[in-house]
Amino acid sequence: MMNPSAMTLQAYKLFHEGVLAFARAEQLGMRIDVEYCERKKKQLTRKITGLEKELQKAKLIQHWRHYYGKKFNMYSNWQLAHILYDVKKITPVSTTVTGKGSTNDEALSQLGIPELDSLLEIRKLIKVRDTYLDAFLREQVNGILHPFFNLSTVRTYRSSSSNPNFQNIPKRDKEAMKICRRAILPRPGHQLLEIDYSGIEVRIAACYHKDPNMIKYIKDPTTDMHLDMAKELFLLQFMDKKIPEHKVLRDAVKNGFVFPQFYGDYYKNCAINMACGWGKLPKEGEWKAGQGISMPTGTLSDHFISMKIKSLHQYTEYVRKVEEDFWNNRFKVYQKWKNKWWVEYQRKGYLDMLTGFRCKGVMRKNEVLNTPIQGSAFHCLLWSFIEIDKIMMKEKWKSRLIGQIHDAIVIDTHPSELEYVAKIVKQVTCHDLPKAWPWIIVPLDVEADICEVDQSWNKKFNYKLI
DNA sequence: GGAACTCGCCAC
DNA sequence: AAACGTGGCGAGTTCC
Numbered sequence: 001m002m003n004p005s006a007m008t009l010q011a012y013k014l015f016h017e018g019v020l021a022f023a024r025a026e027q028l029g030m031r032i033d034v035e036y037c038e039r040k041k042k043q044l045t046r047k048i049t050g051l052e053k054e055l056q057k058a059k060l061i062q063h064w065r066h067y068y069g070k071k072f073n074m075y076s077n078w079q080l081a082h083i084l085y086d087v088k089k090i091t092p093v094s095t096t097v098t099g100k101g102s103t104n105d106e107a108l109s110q111l112g113i114p115e116l117d118s119l120l121e122i123r124k125l126i127k128v129r130d131t132y133l134d135a136f137l138r139e140q141v142n143g144i145l146h147p148f149f150n151l152s153t154v155r156t157y158r159s160s161s162s163n164p165n166f167q168n169i170p171k172r173d174k175e176a177m178k179i180c181r182r183a184i185l186p187r188p189g190h191q192l193l194e195i196d197y198s199g200i201e202v203r204i205a206a207c208y209h210k211d212p213n214m215i216k217y218i219k220d221p222t223t224d225m226h227l228d229m230a231k232e233l234f235l236l237q238f239m240d241k242k243i244p245e246h247k248v249l250r251d252a253v254k255n256g257f258v259f260p261q262f263y264g265d266y267y268k269n270c271a272i273n274m275a276c277g278w279g280k281l282p283k284e285g286e287w288k289a290g291q292g293i294s295m296p297t298g299t300l301s302d303h304f305i306s307m308k309i310k311s312l313h314q315y316t317e318y319v320r321k322v323e324e325d326f327w328n329n330r331f332k333v334y335q336k337w338k339n340k341w342w343v344e345y346q347r348k349g350y351l352d353m354l355t356g357f358r359c360k361g362v363m364r365k366n367e368v369l370n371t372p373i374q375g376s377a378f379h380c381l382l383w384s385f386i387e388i389d390k391i392m393m394k395e396k397w398k399s400r401l402i403g404q405i406h407d408a409i410v411i412d413t414h415p416s417e418l419e420y421v422a423k424i425v426k427q428v429t430c431h432d433l434p435k436a437w438p439w440i441i442v443p444l445d446v447e448a449d450i451c452e453v454d455q456s457w458n459k460k461f462n463y464k465l466i
Numbered sequence: 467g468g469a470a471c472t473c474g475c476c477a478c
Numbered sequence: 479a480a481a482c483g484t485g486g487c488g489a490g491t492t493c494c
Contacts, residue, residue, distance in 0.1 A: 076490060077473060096473065104474055127475065130488060156484060158478090165486045168477035176476085201478085201483095263482040370483040374478090378484095406478045406484090471492075478484080 011356035015151050018382045021389040021401070022149040022159075029146040030402045030412065031185040033456065037133045040179060044129045051122050058115035063087075074119070075126070077103040084111070124176065132180040135164040145184075149404055155367075156375040157357045158406065159382070167405045181458035186412045190399070192451040193418070194460065195425050196408035197381060203442045204377040205262070207354060209337035210441065213330055218442045226254040232322055233257060233274060234300075235307045245296050252278030257319075261326065264366035271319040275300075275312055286311050338369055354439045355379040380444070381407055383436065384429045391424055415453055422448060426465045 007015070052074065055061055064083045065072040073079060084090050085101035092101030093110045101107070105123075108116040139145055147166035149159050161167040169184075170176035186192045197203075199218075206214050217225040224241070230253040231239050239246045256273035275281045279300045281292040287310055292300030309315050327335040345351050345368045350360040353372045357379075363371070381404065388409070389401055398414035399421050413421050426446060434440040449460035 073490080078491065098472070100473090102473090123474085127488085131476070131486090135487080153486095154484065158484060160485050161477095162486060165477080168475085168486065170476060172477090180476095260482055264480095265482045266480080269482075365480080366483060374484060378478095408478085467494105469493085472490085474488090476486085 006358050006360065008356035011157075011353075014355065014379060014382060014386070015157075017386045018151055021386045022151070022404070024389060024393075025401045025403060026146050026148055028400050028402060028412075029141075029144040030410075031187055032136050032140050032143060032145045033183050033185055034137065034140060034143050037137050037183050040182075041129055041133050041137070044125050044133070044179075048122055048125050048129070051118060051125075055115060055118050055122070058118075060113060060115045075123075080119075124173070128170070128176050128179050132164070132169065133183065136183050139164050147403060155359070156371045156378075157353070157355075157359075158374055158378040159404065161403075161405075166403050178458045182456045184457035186451070186454065189453065190412050190414055191418070191453045191455070192457055192460075193399075193411045193413040193421065193463065194408055194449045195411070195422075195429065195446050195465075196405075196448075197377075197429065198445045198447055200377045200380060200407045200444070201373055202262070203444060204354075204380065204440075205334070205373045206442050207376075207439055208341075208372060209334040211331050211333035211337070214334060215442055224250075226250050226258055229253045229258055229322075229326070232325075233319065235303070235309075243296060245294060248278070248293065257322075261323065263370060267320040267323040268316055270323070271312065271316040274319075275304075275315050281312070283312050341372075342368055353379075354437075378406055380429075380433060380437075380440075381409065383433055384425075385409055387428045387432060388425060391428070397421070413450075418450075422463065422465055 055074070056065075060083075061074070064079065067083065067087065068079060071079075080103045081092075081101045084103070085092050090111065093107040094102045094104075096102050105120055108120055136145060139147075145164065147164055148162045149166070150162065151157075151159055153160045159167075170180050184192070202214070203218055206218055214225075217223050227239055227241060227250050230246070230250045231237070233253050234249050236246075236249075239250070241247055241250060252274050256278055257270045260270055260273065272283065275292075276283050279292045281287055281301055281304075287301040287305060289302055289305065290299055292304075294300075295303050297303075304310070304315065309318060341351070342365055345363070350358050351368060351372060352358050353376050355376045357375060359371050359375075385401060385404055388411075391397075392400065397417055399417045400412050401409060402412045403410040409425070411421060411425075425448075429446045430444045434444060446465065448463040448465050450463040451457060451460055
């Protein structure tokens, strides 16, 4: 990390100050509801035991127990794979990196065996109990948690977090989110404020490739890249984010096509993601009327069939063309940058980020293209974190920075300072940073969420920033 | 009996 | 020709 040929002085200073700012957040830590964690842990254990007992009665599990005898373990994926794919000779939906049949959520739910669904439900509860609540209790000192924020572990010069990891607390699964985030509290009389950069990686990518069409999408709030791609990929002339069925399709395209494409995925995976993952259409055979998620009129299969797309195979071919258009027409300058950047790395053996970091070593193409974007995007957050920390100390705020999640900052805020803190954060993140780093050629934007005074992290409300 | 590996799963 | 980027961590398994 501190290899001087791997960073400019500017980069070194950023990390030096970053380490100090993170240390202050770590030292203060965050309050945790110990009694709640203990109570919830017991409650989860009771629930898990009940579900386990229920599951023992299932035929598949009895067969499995009989086969393994004393060594039977419901949570051994190795045993499960053996029973399913060797003993019962079921064809695995997918395989692991070492070539064995997969026993992950995707694979098991596709087998359509009800007892496996209960197993997945139990797995989820165990994950919440053992990875989060247990870790919170283990790591807390006098009711305070001190997650580490490391700046020396990640190849792209991003940060990581550990003991416990504050950067992977459940959010998308509402049930898991509520259980885990209910444990995190502000200091007495304070409230938790969270500010995150909107689409920071897309914006920082634009600073590298400078694609005019991408810059237009970023600058013009009346345009919507994901909605435009959704229209194309779902063959709809008109779409509106406010229509619930259309919002589902837009999200499917955002997470199943646009982002994967930016990470270097390709049309075959994207087609399956959208049609079968989000759209709920079968992978095999011809699609029939009435299948898949509902649309404003009929279902997805009805719609696709009316557009002469009757199977995953045909849809994949369509997505191939959309991908080609995406990179060769819509974002052709981005595509040119990708080629140039890859060739340049191969020639030099390293790449230099706009933030002054140099990455050396053997990298695959996707790594080479992603590293500068991921790293620099995080450095924007880091610069902002440091600046806010400096102001906070100089002005002796009661409010304090307590954590960071790649593109978001968490602040334990005193209500009397809330408006002022929010104003400073907005100023630093969206105005001071682009002034300090002139290579930022697109506007930056942040969004904020706030919890009520003395309330935990699971109930957040949008906080309007001016 | 512990280190290293595999697998699964949480986040951005 | 190749084909989703970056982490941490818990449990099970294998290796020494």
